[in-house]
Structure formats: structure tokens, C-alpha cells
Amino acid sequence: MDTNMQESVPILVSYLNSLADINPSWSCQNDAHQKYHSNTFSNLLGHEYSTTKNLEIQRSNNIEKPLFHEISNPTAHGSLKIEYSPTFGRYLVASRDIDAGDVVFREKPLVLAPKAGTGPTCLRCLKFLEDAWEVVTGVELPCARQLARVVGILLTNARSSPDWDSETARTCLSLKCSTCCTPLRTLLLLKNNPAAAEVVAALQSNKEVRRKLQIGHYIEEHVVGTLQKRLNLDVKSDVVHHICGVFDTNAFEVSVDDSRRGRALFPLGAIMNHSCLPNTQHWFRDGVLIVRAVTDIAAGESITNTYTPMLLGTRGRAAHLAATKLFRCACKRCLDPTELGSHVSSVLCRSCSRSDRSFVVPPDGALKDWQCLECQNRMPDVAVETMMRAANSTRSRVPLHDLEALRVTSDHLRMMLGKRHYITLEVRYALMNAIMRQPLRDIKDDDLDIAVEISGDLLEIASIIDPGFSRFRGLVLLARIRASTEKLKRSCDNAPLCNGTSHKSELGRVMQEDEEEEEDKELTEMDDATPRQKAQMLLREAAECEFILQYDPKMEEALATTNQLRSFLNDS
Incomplete structure (x- = not known):
């Protein structure tokens, strides 16, 4: 590392101190x-x-x-401090425990x-x-x-x-x-x-x-x-x-x-360390970068950001970092061939009977054979790379607004690579968005089912490789809530109960239930839940969605969806 990097730490600390005016928890003298x-x-x-x-x-x-106030004795402020190491250079560290969802810092460009x-x-x-x-x-x-x-x-x-x-x-x-x-x-x-x-x-x-x-x-x-x-x-x-x-x-x-x-x-944002499992995410709103903790961050822990797309396999992330940032990541996701059990880089084994859960995983080095975890079947690296190039080419040609083309391509890639592979996930995510981009009343019942299924699969993957209150989780939750609410509405409209009332009338009483009693109940999966339980789960998911997207342009849509759900439930 350049020794000048260590010498420049005081300059960056002074800059950190200068951000007090847009970070209310900090204090700084005014020149x-x-x-x-x-x-x-x-x-x-x-x-x-x-x-x-x-x-x-x-x-x-x-x-x-002036750009920032000159400070004679720079010190860390609020939740952050800047440290130096020969391995990582200058980087941000939490100076206190930070809860998931807290704003770590704000910064103007x-x-x-x-x-x-x-x-x-x-x-x-x-x-x-x-x-x-x-x-x-x-x-x-x-x-x-x-x-x-x-x-x-x-x-x-x-x-x-x-x-x-x-x-x-x-x-x-x-x-x-x-x-x-x-x-x-x-x-x-x-x-x-x-x-x-x-x-x-x-x-x-x-x-x-x-x-x-x-x-x-x-x-x-x-x-x-x-x-x-x-x-x-x-x-x-x-x-x-x-x-x-x-x-x-x-x-x-x-x-x-x-x-x-x-x-x-953003100089402060620039010195956040990279991780493929970051503990922060950022939003740009009203001319200000807002960095939030997506998971709990302990005092002394590095503040991390990701420089690569979340839905990208290990080799793709490594190539991106090598070309644009000139370093190699060694986080636990990159070091695990299964990517923490998500298998977003693995391909389906065509030799196993359990083809939907039998994965051929990448080797720990280039030009080595890939191997199935179940039957130990091997595939040459060049064969897998050729297949993935063909899959990538297919994905790149699909118009993101063409619902039918996305549907056909998604099915093709599921058979070719498996539904957990990152190329398949990208197309399935695009398919879900294309479905939910339509007016709700125009979406076919089968497409609503597809959107709910895809959102469930994406949330499962996100819990592994993008854990916490991530934007991706918020966006997928929003699509899931909208699709599930519309399904619930259609199933309950004019559906009579034994006592002559309607499911909608029954659901209207959900908001009046004793909250403490409901908290103690163990909710079942959405498919097995009663209409009342489904409504409760949707409202809880909506609350989480709003919490995640509070700085996001999609917040208005999240609020509208919650209001629509509450209005539907109270319309008895």
C-alpha cells in the first residue's frame, strides 16, 4: 500500500468532522x-x-x-471513526453499536x-x-x-x-x-x-x-x-x-x-470497505447520500458496502472487482463454492434423480472440474463456462417489458441451469417485475401465482446473500404483498360463509382483534393460513417493507399498498 494513504488519514478525519451539519447526532464547530x-x-x-x-x-x-470547516484537532464524530491498516488502507469503523435500520451517516456529493x-x-x-x-x-x-x-x-x-x-x-x-x-x-x-x-x-x-x-x-x-x-x-x-x-x-x-x-x-462513502455481504446500503435522496445499517453493526466492526450487484455469481463479482477496483475479495461468500448454501453459482446436476436440489458446484480454481455434491459427477470447467455464456447471451436478448418472452426464457433457464442460478434469478426477477408493472385488475390469476412464487424464492435467496433490511428484500416484499393482497381480494369478493356473511366481512374484524393474543400465535405458511391470518401476515410484511423503503422512491407505492390493504380489511 502507498504510505501516503496513512499520512492522509487526518485529512479524511477532518472531512468526516465537517459533515456534522447534515448528521444531527454529531456536533462540530462552525467557522x-x-x-x-x-x-x-x-x-x-x-x-x-x-x-x-x-x-x-x-x-x-x-x-x-467553504466545502468544510477546518478543524485543528480532528477527531471522530457520532457513530464512526477512520482507521488504517496495511491490508485495507483507510476504512470506516463503528465507534458504537449500531442497530439495523439506523442511519450511519449522510453526505452530500x-x-x-x-x-x-x-x-x-x-x-x-x-x-x-x-x-x-x-x-x-x-x-x-x-x-x-x-x-x-x-x-x-x-x-x-x-x-x-x-x-x-x-x-x-x-x-x-x-x-x-x-x-x-x-x-x-x-x-x-x-x-x-x-x-x-x-x-x-x-x-x-x-x-x-x-x-x-x-x-x-x-x-x-x-x-x-x-x-x-x-x-x-x-x-x-x-x-x-x-x-x-x-x-x-x-x-x-x-x-x-x-x-x-x-x-x-462521496469521500466518506468511498472509504467504506467492500464486502459481498455488506452491513449497509445507501440511498440518494434530495441531493444527499443516506447510508443505513441493514444488519446490526457492533462497535469496532468495519462499515461495509458492496461494489458488485448482489445477483451475480462469484466469478462475475471477481471479474468486476478486478477490472474496476483492482483487488480480489476474500469474504466468506467468495470463499465458499456454494455461496453460503445459496448455490447461485452452481448448476443443476443432470445425473441425479433429485435434479431440483442436486448441484454441481464450482471448483476452488480455474480450469478445474465442477463436481456434484450428491453423486460426485464431474463436469469440465470449459463445458460449464460455455453453457453459462450461452445462458447469458439468451438473457441479454430478452426485452425486460416482454412478459411472454421473459416467461419462456425463465422456463428455459430453469431447465438449463436451475432456478437458483443467478442468471435464472435475474430473469425471474425481471418476470416478477413485468407482471406487477401491470394494473392489478389486468393481471391474470396464473400470473399472480407466478409473482408470489418468484417472490418467495427470491426472499429465500436474499436471506442468505443479502441479509437484513436490504433494498432488494424491500422491493421483493412489495411485489409479494401487492400480488398476495390482490389474490386475497379476488378470493374473498362475494365468497359466502356458512352464516351468510362474506369473507370480506370476516376479514374486516381483523383490525379489531386483541393484539397481544395475535402476537402469541404461531402463524402458518401463507398457503395454509386462514384469510384472517393471511391478512395479518400481509400487514406485518407491509410494515417491514415500509421500514426498509422509507428513503426509497418506491415508498409511495408501499404506503399506497398498505392503505389499500387496510381499506380492504376495514370494508365490511
Whole structure:
């Protein structure tokens, strides 16, 4: 590890202390605000496109006050402290016990920009601009006007090119603009705010390793070259490589809604250790990163985040981490060929009679045979990899909104890999979402059954590889509750009981039952429960769902589902 990483710990601790204003449990002294005034083109550009002008997206580099308060004797605050080790570098540690569901910390982005390579995006609200090229050639639209002004220098030369009207030329220029936006914005921040420059310099970039890789050559040609030659900026190649490395290593993908996405740099969030079984998850809401504990975290325990998708097998996660973060994970999930008994990387054994529960598990190294845990049958690694590439290709071609195609592909992959394999799980998750995306009244009874079945399987897997109050669990619970409530409603509508009343009338009395008595009852599985027990289980699941998704855009849907269920139960 670079020895400078240990030396930079005080800088990051000072930054940690500066976050007291958005973390109510912390306290920190307040220094006088400093003002910065400049009329240079670069600084005016930075001010013009500061996302603090948009109430929905906020950045920390507001030029009306310093990035953070200078503290002479930095100390840890609240629930956190920063420690250093030669193995992990700088990392966050809980300084007290943290309960599952507690907010660990909040943080505003140091830099916020469109994702590299996403094409024309508004620099103010992050909206993707479908008609951007009409705008930059003369048509005025509010969002796209921002993009047109920023890339004006590039466009001056591009429009004179004989192939300017070709779609390929415009696409290449669009990608170059979005790729250069992040380093350009960061350079403006560093110039205007020395304190921010110290924090960015303290973050890990792996620039020396990356310079030797293909990504390093790309940055030198397309980012450094563009900034120096096209924009005539006096910037050092080493600084640009560091900035790009910091973002590729540390940045978070953030979304304001389905049409506005970007990536942001959160220095405190960046030093959370990685784990494929993280004890926190994060949300980006109202311009602030909110990090919550999904499981109980003991004092002295590392605060962890995951850098990889949860529904991804061990080899896929390892390849992602090696390519983007330049390290290898050694968590207990990665070291277990069965992935803690979830078998999301295992494939079905075709030789066993118990084919639905007989798994051929991956070896502990590449090019070794896979082996069935039941019959000891072996499969060559190359054969399994070929099968998985074919499965991945099939999955990638399926439109996520095509219900019938998802249904056929799901059945195919279940026969090919098994229903627990991560590729099958991805398609089944998409199938469940496609079913529940329809108006409830339009969903067929069989599809409701499928949605409930898939949600049960996904919750079982999540309890192993994504335990606690995770967002994935919340989203699957929401789908399960909506589907189960609709099934219950249909089964109870106008269904007479022996005494001439209806099931709906009987269910209406659920809310009046003695709560203490109900707490002592051992509820059966949903399929075997009475209507009253089903309603009780759904309400409990709804309460958990709301607790998990309280910072999520899906919270409104969760509340509406609970209200619908309560209204149905009380409608006697």
C-alpha cells in the first residue's frame, strides 16, 4: 500500500468532522463562511452549472461557503471513526453499536456529473437529452441549452467537419463530452476550493497501475488530449489520471428518478470497505447520500458496502472487482463454492434423480472440474463456462417489458441451469417485475401465482446473500404483498360463509382483534393460513417493507399498498 494513504488519514478525519451539519447526532464547530468571487470563464462556468441551483440535486462545492470547516484537532464524530491498516488502507469503523435500520451517516456529493459514455445529458438536472443534437444546431430547449453551452468549443470545430451530419460523428462527440465532463467539473472544484483539492488528493486512484492498462491509454488520448488540445486548458496529465481513477474507483451511481442518472463522489462513502455481504446500503435522496445499517453493526466492526450487484455469481463479482477496483475479495461468500448454501453459482446436476436440489458446484480454481455434491459427477470447467455464456447471451436478448418472452426464457433457464442460478434469478426477477408493472385488475390469476412464487424464492435467496433490511428484500416484499393482497381480494369478493356473511366481512374484524393474543400465535405458511391470518401476515410484511423503503422512491407505492390493504380489511 502507498504510505501516503496513512499520512492522509487526518485529512479524511477532518472531512468526516465537517459533515456534522447534515448528521444531527454529531456536533462540530462552525467557522465563518468564506466567499469566493471571480469572473474568469472557468469559474463562471463552474458557478453557472453548479447543481445547487436545482433543489433536487445538490453539490457540496457551493461557492458561497467553504466545502468544510477546518478543524485543528480532528477527531471522530457520532457513530464512526477512520482507521488504517496495511491490508485495507483507510476504512470506516463503528465507534458504537449500531442497530439495523439506523442511519450511519449522510453526505452530500463533492462532485456530481453525468455518467461517462452515456451520451448527451443535461448538466443541470441529469436528464438524458433525446433531441440534443437538434438543440446544439439551433433549436432551443431548456435542459439541452445547458449542454449546448458547455460543449460549444468542441462543437465549433466539429460542425465544420464534412461528416458532422453523420450519426456516428455525433455519437462519438457526445460520448467524448460526457467522458470529459467529470474531470472538467472536478478541476473547477479543485481550483476554487483548496480544501476540496486535499480531499480528492487523499482518495485512492490506482493511477500508476491504470496507466499501464487500456483504460490509461484511453484517458490519455480522449480525456487529457481533449482538455489540453481541444479546450486549451493548462492541466497536468497526472492530475487528470488521478481524477479519473478516483471516480472509477470510488464514485457512486446515483439516480433522481428513472430518467435522471449520474455518478457522484462521496469521500466518506468511498472509504467504506467492500464486502459481498455488506452491513449497509445507501440511498440518494434530495441531493444527499443516506447510508443505513441493514444488519446490526457492533462497535469496532468495519462499515461495509458492496461494489458488485448482489445477483451475480462469484466469478462475475471477481471479474468486476478486478477490472474496476483492482483487488480480489476474500469474504466468506467468495470463499465458499456454494455461496453460503445459496448455490447461485452452481448448476443443476443432470445425473441425479433429485435434479431440483442436486448441484454441481464450482471448483476452488480455474480450469478445474465442477463436481456434484450428491453423486460426485464431474463436469469440465470449459463445458460449464460455455453453457453459462450461452445462458447469458439468451438473457441479454430478452426485452425486460416482454412478459411472454421473459416467461419462456425463465422456463428455459430453469431447465438449463436451475432456478437458483443467478442468471435464472435475474430473469425471474425481471418476470416478477413485468407482471406487477401491470394494473392489478389486468393481471391474470396464473400470473399472480407466478409473482408470489418468484417472490418467495427470491426472499429465500436474499436471506442468505443479502441479509437484513436490504433494498432488494424491500422491493421483493412489495411485489409479494401487492400480488398476495390482490389474490386475497379476488378470493374473498362475494365468497359466502356458512352464516351468510362474506369473507370480506370476516376479514374486516381483523383490525379489531386483541393484539397481544395475535402476537402469541404461531402463524402458518401463507398457503395454509386462514384469510384472517393471511391478512395479518400481509400487514406485518407491509410494515417491514415500509421500514426498509422509507428513503426509497418506491415508498409511495408501499404506503399506497398498505392503505389499500387496510381499506380492504376495514370494508365490511
